[in-house]
Amino acid sequence: MTIKTINPVTEEIIQEYDNVTKDTIINKTKKAKEEFYNWKKDLQKRVSLLHDFAQQIRKDKETLAKTATIEIEKPIKESRSEIEKCAWAIEYFADNGSLFVPKEAINADARKTVIAFEPIETIASIMPWNFPYWQALRFAAPSLMVGNTTVLKPSSATMQCGIEIENTFNKIGMPEGVFQTLVGDSGIVETLISSEYVDAVTFTGSVSVGSKVAQMATSKIKKTVLELGGSDPFIVLEDADIDKASTAAVKGRFINCGQSCIASKRFIVAKKIANEFIEKFVQKVKKLKVGNPLSDDTDIGPLVNVDGLKKIDQIVNSTIKEGAEILTRGKQIDGKGYFYEPTVLKNVTTKMNISQEEVFGPVAPIILASDEKEAVDISNDTLYGLGTSMWTEDLDRAEKLSNIIQSDLVSVNNIVASDPRVPFGGIKQSGFGRELSRYGMLEFVNIKTIRYYDQLVHQHHVE
Secondary structure (H helix, E strand, O other), X not given: OEEEEEOOOOOOEEEEEEOOOHHHHHHHHHHHHHHHHHHOOOHHHHHHHHHHHHHHHHHOHHHHHHHHXXXXXXXXXXXXXXXXXXXXXXXXXXXXXXXXOOOEEEOOOOOEEEEEEEEOOEEEEEOOXXXXXXXXXXXXXXXXXXXXXXXXXXXXXXXXXXXHHHHHHHHOOXXXXXXXXOOOOHHHHHHHHHOOOOOEEEEEOOHHHHHHHHHHHHHOOOEEEEEOOOOEEEEEOOOOOHHHHHHHHHHHHHHHHHOOOOOEEEEEEEHHHHHHHHHHHHHHHHOOOEOOOOOOOOOEOOOOOHHXXXXXXXXXXXXXXOOOEEEEOOOEOOOOOOOEOOEEEEOOOOOOHHHHOOOOOOEEEEEEEOOHHHHHHHHHOOOEEOEEEEEXXXXXXXXXXXXXXXXXXXXXXXXXOOOOOOOEOOEEOOEEOOEOHHHHHHOOEEEEEEEEOOOOOOOOOOO
């Protein structure tokens, strides 16, 4: 079988790839396991190679960015930013990774008790298409730094991006087997997870696929981290800076054509300031330029595929039938490509489907709240729990409300964004486990206790 990547602008085939065989999957995971024992031994080598990798992707930024833009047609300026963020994360873990997992001494009944953090060995990484470099490398950076090896299964839509990551590691002299990319469709996932040489699994993607990945991995007693979907609220309270909030709302909703798990997806606005916020928000949305993603002045490209385009069109049409009102644009753009106009809807209620499901596209529904309690209640009325953006000038108020908001990330007076210095992940159906920071590194280590006794202790009466 072959895998075809389709250009979302021209709707033409970019490239075809042969699907990897089961034997190749086993051989590559075996190679990763074999190389692990050498890779984990040399901390300074890991530090040096990760710094070399960061330098190399900066050097190759234009080529790598163009590859991503051609495959999924995100604006080239966003692709460049993605490469820069990857380089930052790689450098951050190269500089700080060894500080995150030192051995810890504990006072106990033994003469000496030590807790050690050891790499878990070989990890299968199954990643989506929307941020093809960042999502692969935000996991790889801490995991490689701590001494694990990894095998990446990129999305079929961004196969070349996945290949380019391995090519870049090869350029800087990464030992063969430490980081490998598998060229395959979703049909290879079960073989990858089931390989006897894979010790853990990390997955980013939809809830439906994530649950299947978790079932496969846990049935083999393999550690799993899931980063799944989100329906992130963007709460604007009556004392918010409306100009700043409306500017951020555009960025938070329409980055990567709205195709981001942590994009702002439900705009919950206090009734007292709703008219002012909506007016400014709509004015700024109207200024967004939809067009050729390779142009530096393009803000929004197409959706990734025709299914995504049809889904967004269906959501908008059904929301209008349920009683919502279009404030700007709201339809597919004629001609070639999977383009959809950036759309703002008002008169949206919590009962509408657009408020309950994850909307992966350039559509912003606005829901009104009478007070802060109702705003938080609306924000929590979801199966998801990834991130929340909240806007208020009263930071004491923000702290109080943040404690009752049901999401893993709360960003006050800013949009939600991942950061290598802080943990990233979700609750409820947004997944479990964490990426990034020290906590992301600790997800894929074995925590070992070693106790040194001078003599046999006799007073134990239970295990």
